[in-house]
Structures are given as C-alpha cells and as structure tokens.
Amino acid sequence: MNRNIVIHWFRQDLRLADSSSFSAAIRLGAVLPVYIYDEHNAGDHHIGAASRWWLHHSLNALNKSLNGKLSIHKGDPKKILIDLVQEHNVKAVYWNRCYEPWRITRDVKIKKALEAHNTESHSFNGSLLWEPWEILKKDNTPYKVFTPYYKKGCLELNPPREPVSKPLKMELYNESTTKLSINDLRLIPKIKWYKTLEPHWNIGEISAKERLYAFIEDELVNYKQGRDFPALKSVSRLSPHLHFGEISPNQIWYAAKSIEDSDDQEHFLRELGWREFSYHLLYHFPSLPRDNLQTKFDKFPWVENDVYLHSWQRGQTGYPLVDAGMRELWQTGYMHNRVRMVVGSFLVKNLLLHWHHGEKWFWDCLVDADLASNSASWQWIAGCGADAAPYFRVFNPTTQGQKFDPNGEYTKRFVPELSAMPNKYLFNPWDAPREVLQEAGVKLGKDYPKPIVDIKLSRLRALEAYQSLKQ
C-alpha cells in the first residue's frame, strides 16, 4: 500500500457532506483530517466564549463521524501543517476557503510556505453560494446596496453549486503521534454558565440536517409572517450550524428550493442572500469590523457610559422587550432577529453607545457569532454601513413589543418578574396604575428596573446627534 496521503484541514466546515475540499481529498488518497485551534492570528476577534462552547461539541461530533481520527492541534497552523507534511510525507493540503481578512492573510502565507516545501495546496469554496470576487457591478466595483447585489449580481449570475453527499467510501490516515484531545483545547470554561445553553441546541452535522428538514417541512410555510414574531418557532435557527459549517449554504438553498415557489421561500432565500452580502462587504471592505463604512460617522458624538452598557448587557434597561432579548442572548447564546434589531437600535440610538460595544458583546455571547454578519449588521443598525438603516429609523421597544409579541409570551419567558403583568402595560410598566402593578406583584425599581432613559427624549437626542453629521 503506497497511497497518497492528503491533509484535509477542517476550519469553518465541520462536516463531511457537501464539502468540496474533503471530497476532493478523499478522491486523491488517504485523508489525514486535521483541526488546528489558532489562538494567535485572529487579533481582537479571537473566537468568543459561547462559540468556544459550541466548537467543543461540534469537534466531538465531527471526530465521531471520522471514527475518532480527527487530528487535533493548537498553535500556529503554518508550523503545524509543515511539520505534519514532513513527518507523514503528505502529498497535498486541501481546505475550504474562509473569508475573514486575518484568515486570508494567514492562508496566503501558508500556501507559500507549503509551496516552498514542494507540497501542493488547494482551496475550495465550501461556505458561500457566490464568491465575493465574482459579484461586481458593470464598472467592476463591488455592490454596496443589497437589492441590486442580490437580484442583479447573484440571481442573474449562475445558480449556486448543487450539494454533493458525503463520500461513500473514505480512507482515513491515522496520525497519533502529535495530536491532542479535544478536551486539551480547553474550550469549555470552568464556570458552568453554559449549562443554560445546553437544552437549546443539538450540535453537529447530523443535528444540523435534522434542524434543516424540520424547518423546511414544518416552519418554512409561514416564514414570511411568522419570522417577525419571536415567540413563534418560525425561524430556522440554522445560523450557528452554518457558521461552523456543519451545514453548507448550498444544502440549505436547495432544500428550500425543493418546496413549491412561494413568498415564504423567497423571503427565506433572501436571508441567505443577506449572509452572502455580509461576506461580500467584509471581503471588499476588510476594515468592516472596525471602521464605519460611511466615514462621516467617524465624528459621531458617541457617549461613554458603563452603567448604560452594563444595564443593556444584562437585560436591565427597564424596557421589557429589550431586556427579554438581552436575557435570551445570555441564557441561550442566541437572539431572535426581530429582537436583535430592537436591542441594537436601543444601544446605538437610545443609549448613544458606539456600535463596537454591541458588536463585542454579541461576539462573545452568540453561538452564531460570525465576523461578516455581526459587523455588517451592527453597521446596518447604526446607520453607518452600506445600505444601512436610515439614521432616523429608531425602533420604539414598546411599540415593537405590542406589535410583534402581542401576548407577551416571548417577553414573559425571559423576563419572568413581569409574568403577571396584563398585556396592556407589559411593554410600558411605568405607565401602569399603582393597583395594576400591585396586583402583578411588581414594584418598579425593585422587582424590575425603571427605564434607564426616557424613550421620547433619547430618540430626539439621537436624531439631533445624527443631524450634527450633516454639516
């Protein structure tokens, strides 16, 4: 037996099905499956705490489907790969591409280093429907507005690659000399805060597929309307699976395409389009996580206020829908999209805190934290991004609650101290007559906070601040 040994380097593609790189590697020879925990190249966007918890379980699931042969490493990928190549006489190193600027820079260097060691390397598209460099306007510049990007740029180009199933036969090369165990990566913290996350998620490729099919069969039919109501099970909740590549966007795209065309289907596919658009922006504007895309926002009069920030982070703002969202995030590692917009608007506009604060907190708390989506979305809500929400669009958490959580089911789930409040005053308890509060067992300022800012005044203050950018 003298087969080629090929490394497939797992990164944000923790699956075996529909992996261009893994399939190609299997065709070429015996595959040495490698995962490298890279702590040093990501700068200030090293993987957040909630994501680490997810990664731990996702790696375990992947390792299981590889019969325990996943080779785990920690450190500088360039050095580790070169060492592996030399030690095992590896013919080629394959991987699916990532699009974070720091990863692009790193991978270019790794390619060169492998070349210098006479080892082939090949990268594939494993996580986007359309490559960012393929979608350009007629003048060869990147789109900055979503609708033409999606309709003209993406949909009128070629359709996404159709997914392939996992290789029927796979020969894995077992490497036992240098690898660590998954536990050695110490992704699970000592303090067991993650216990509250556990009941909400089933992690890994198999669970991702089950989630996808449950969504397509039961929930997609009411997506267009239902997705606005956080109490309903009408959104896919596929984002963390997609972020870690337990499932590919191609698998999702074609599963959604398999039902009859409808508005619901179209709206869901469009959300995949927004994900693509975020990657497109990050690729073409690599400073997206840091710099305002609209530079006039550089002189925005942001406020520094740790009390505000802390109240927001812990869900103690006194605005029930905002607090419900922030506590959902803390307890489950996730937040419904409608509520993400409400809490984002509140942080940036009503509290006037820099969107970086929100971006950082979400980065650490979300199991689906994704550099492209997170940065693009915070810029969107702050109004400084491409095709952003107009600055004057300020969400009113009371109105949003009454509209999208009319029975208070979602809000009461995460803010149980208000569970006896009648709907009429659930979203504005400060307006409730004394008897109503008493009846509900709520003493404002004691059982539940008084509003930390006045919604009307803070809105006007925000409009004034944004106005100041005009001159």
Next chain:
DNA sequence: TGAAATGTTGGGGCG
C-alpha cells in the same frame, strides 16, 4: 426589516 407628526376623509352626534 420605523415612528411621530401632520394631513385628509367620512360618519355620527347635536344644535
């Protein structure tokens, strides 16, 4: 993927 302010319309109460 807003909200508030302002404008318009039309029905009903009432003198």
Next chain:
DNA sequence: ACGCCCCAACATTTC
C-alpha cells in the same frame, strides 16, 4: 335638512 364639531381611521410627510 344642514352645518359644525369631534374623532377615529387612514394616508402622507418628515425626522
């Protein structure tokens, strides 16, 4: 019968 006022309901404009 008619004009007037009130105000909800809806539409438009503005931030």
